Amino acid sequence: MPVQHPGQAAPAPASAPDPHRFPGLARFNALPPADTEAALLACCGSRRWARRLAAHRPYPDPGALLAAAEEAGYDMPPADLAEALAAEPAPGLRETAPHSAHLALRAAHAAYESRFGHVFVICLDAYDPAEHPDQVLAGIRARLGHEPDQERVTTADEMRRLARGRIIGLISDS
Template identity: 75%
Template sequence: MRQPATRTAVPVQTSGPAQGPAVHPGLDRFNTAPTAEAKAALLKCSGSRRWAARLAAHRPYPDLDALLAAADEAGYDLPPADLAEALAAEVSPGLHHAAPHSAHLALRAAHAAYECRFGHVFVICLDGFEPAEQPDQVLAGIRARLSHDPDQERVVTAEEMRRLARGRIIELISGS
């Protein structure tokens, strides 16, 4: 189970404007890793085996943007069963243990209401939000999305999953 993380885009190292295209050692390692290793790394980005297999099979990627575009495309093509598989690997965003007890109770109740209504954990990409803002964003997101009908929420959830996967891929490539 993974914890939500705040991510920002990591600049790709370049060899200079006159010297050729962008170079990223993490992408090179990903492109040349054995298929099983690449799939395992991708499963940490999204819990869909089909998504991970598709991205691993289409290597090598010329740059990070191409990998991210392929991840988006694979995410848009996920059938409901594969989205459910990816959601099963997710952990609902929580609070820091030092947060007030009342905040933990409120968030727990909101998550329970969401899971009861939609049958899966609440996912939200918190990129761009400071850690102090994240609990409010999670609560506001749950409250707003509880008003969705199941079809509308399925679309929003799939988009949040794609956003989470993109951020995790950036972390994977920049942290390799």
């Protein structure tokens, strides 16, 4: 079972998704290869990861697609993870947040990027949007204490969670 660190979102449940909740799977399976890769790159910015998933279509059900994404994520070499991280936006705040909150978050992101050399990523799917700013700040603070090897593992886990949630959104659209 994965270790959950303070400020880190709970892992997504591993149960098989209900195929009736995913009307976009048939559309996804029927997309031209270039369109499929583009859609998958929006889920995870590794070209090799996207090509791998696109090449294994059609997927018989959502669980098969999510399992393939998870496997491809675990097989992702460091260069591909770096490519995916380079495509990630840093989690931010709404424009209406206080200026001081924007400054605090910007400073936290800068400290993280200085220590680890890449953008901070965290999957916030398990949290209410109102909790996102606090979870991001808590996550950065907690993970700044990680050793680089530990943070690489945590970052890869978070990227897999982000990709899973984005794929679910992709195939949930009608």
